Amino acid sequence: MIDGKKVLFSGMQATGTLTIGNYLGALQNWLKLSDEYECFYSVVDLHSITVRQDPAELRKRARALLTLYIAAGLDPKKNCIYYQSHVSGHAELSWILNCFTYMGELNRMTQFKDKAAKHADNINAGLFTYPVLMAADILLYQSDVVPVGIDQMQHLEITRDIAQRFNAIYGDVFTIPEPYIGKVGAKIMSLQDPEKKMSKSDENPNASIYLMDDPDTIMRKFKRAVTDSEGAVRYREEQPGIHNLIDIYCACSNKKPEEVEKEFDGKGYGDFKTAVGESVVSVLKPVQEEFARLEKDKAYIDGIIKENAEKANYFAQKTLRKVQKKVGFPEKIR
Numbered sequence: 001m002i003d004g005k006k007v008l009f010s011g012m013q014a015t016g017t018l019t020i021g022n023y024l025g026a027l028q029n030w031l032k033l034s035d036e037y038e039c040f041y042s043v044v045d046l047h048s049i050t051v052r053q054d055p056a057e058l059r060k061r062a063r064a065l066l067t068l069y070i071a072a073g074l075d076p077k078k079n080c081i082y083y084q085s086h087v088s089g090h091a092e093l094s095w096i097l098n099c100f101t102y103m104g105e106l107n108r109m110t111q112f113k114d115k116a117a118k119h120a121d122n123i124n125a126g127l128f129t130y131p132v133l134m135a136a137d138i139l140l141y142q143s144d145v146v147p148v149g150i151d152q153m154q155h156l157e158i159t160r161d162i163a164q165r166f167n168a169i170y171g172d173v174f175t176i177p178e179p180y181i182g183k184v185g186a187k188i189m190s191l192q193d194p195e196k197k198m199s200k201s202d203e204n205p206n207a208s209i210y211l212m213d214d215p216d217t218i219m220r221k222f223k224r225a226v227t228d229s230e231g232a233v234r235y236r237e238e239q240p241g242i243h244n245l246i247d248i249y250c251a252c253s254n255k256k257p258e259e260v261e262k263e264f265d266g267k268g269y270g271d272f273k274t275a276v277g278e279s280v281v282s283v284l285k286p287v288q289e290e291f292a293r294l295e296k297d298k299a300y301i302d303g304i305i306k307e308n309a310e311k312a313n314y315f316a317q318k319t320l321r322k323v324q325k326k327v328g329f330p331e332k333i334r
């Protein structure tokens, strides 16, 4: 609890180009939750170097992501928006938690297996202990809730296991976090293969709508979106392409699938795709404009970065000192 509010932690990596899936699935949920909770929204750059990065590119993307959090509507005076690398407590707690995590547990992580297969030339220890760093992120702020995608659930479970194990030995040190899985737009699928999640690292640019795509590009990608030969706008599992477009349309227009079915009853896919494209354009436009404005205001963003790193550090140190004492590190002499 901070000032009578429960604590929320979440983070995103600044790798790849953010898609409308990240926006509708994650950022919009963050916005909804930001009044109710004391929120920490991190740009998790420590996680990013588990795969090779170009340094200049990483720095640029990380800044863009942090700016985007604000452009999307998160008030940086109320929400702690910061770089993970600016708070050394993440790495410090991560080390301690490493000593309370079993190889066998980490071996079971499906994301590790996937990433190890994908980066066979660089299966480093950081990639293996990635979930422990994630546990440190969450536990460092005594987080109560963590909005995550389904693909991160296993990491949240191991976080809970590590916290419970630690608490069983040392008493009530960590708050045990609960996952928060959003309903609307929880899973936006690829426009080219609607059986696959829309991904920021998809090789086919037509598969994803990027947050910074201009209106013409957005309209063109929706026109090319893979559908089916049924010819009816119906919200059914058997029509995954149309199902996905309805999900996107609903998330962008606050409509319900039944209303959309009615609206396009007897109409063709062409009309429907145009409507979906327009709804996405209108949702993204204000975010893009605000992003462009903020990006130019270097002093303002720098101020936010500094202030919020200090705030995050303050809370991180509180937990870290407690943990260090519990495991037997000596008090610092001041």
Ligand code: TRP
Binding pocket: 009, 010, 011, 012, 013, 044, 047, 133, 134, 137, 138, 146, 147, 148, 152
């Ligand atoms: N691993 C998450 C992802 O790639 C990002 C992340 C890092 C995170 N630390 C976190 C998400 C803590 C939630 C809580 O999506």
